[in-house]
Amino acid sequence: MNDSQALGRISAVVSENDVVLFMKGTPQFPQCGFSAAIAKTLSQLGVPFTPVNVLDDHAVRQGIKDYSSWPTIPQLYVQGEFVGGCDIVHEMHQSGELAQLLRDKGLL
Template identity: 65%
Template sequence: MSDVQAEIKEMVEQNDVLLFMKGTPIFPQCGFSSVVAGVLNHLGVEFASVNVLEDPDIRDGIKVYSDWPTIPQLYVKGEFVGGCDIIKEMFEEGELRPYLQDKGVLKAEA
């Protein structure tokens, strides 16, 4: 495993919810990253993020790690969930909240 792949694996394993994105949650630098960060914020999910624009090795490496060609990429409890289209669809279909609750990263609604 390359150093970059090992670094990505460590980041994914150390964060319950991790979003590889362009920009930051406060200042996303692409519309797709903005959508996913917005959905997570809307649901009240605490998440870490990695700005792939700051490191070209991570930007390329995450695509290899997940075998997924685009960014953003969301990981929950070490598992690749998907990119913007998948997260948006899960949210719109009412599947994302229960998924996150089942993973223990989102409290059930009172």
Template identity: 65%
Template sequence: MSDTNERIAKIVNEHDVVLFMKGTPLFPQCGFSSRAVAILEHCGVDFDSVDVLQDSEIRQGIKAFSDWPTIPQLYVKGEFVGGSDIMMEMYEAGELKQLLEEKQVTKAN
């Protein structure tokens, strides 16, 4: 496993919910990342984020790690969920909230 894959695996496994995104939750740098943050905030869960614009190795490596070509990417309890379109579909169907509850993700304060 490459150093980048090890770094990504460590991030994914250390946090219940992690969003690899462009920018930060306060200052998303693309519409898809902004939508992903809004969805997680609507779900009311604590989440960590990684700004892929700050690290080109992570930016490229996350695509290979998940075998998913786009960013943002959501991981819940170490499991890849999908990008913003999948998050939106799951949110609208109630599946994302259900997944977060099943995985016993910590609610935001």
């Protein structure tokens, strides 16, 4: 997959799914602690999400960084909007802001 194809795939996944987590590994077998933390948070909230394992495709792994202008993975998207990486999502969860965002979007 080339860069253009990767960006097209990323755009399609983000626009076609309410909650998308670009992560290293899968929710069942995360390959980094940060990815595991966000997947666990979403599961605790009871929010269905679409995981995308960036380790499956180097073009997607780099492409998501270009797509969001955010240098790290994991990355969480809610209804097409970039929410943030692990630190931001963790802080939002601790403050109740993440649950409120999901309620406001009709996802909780």
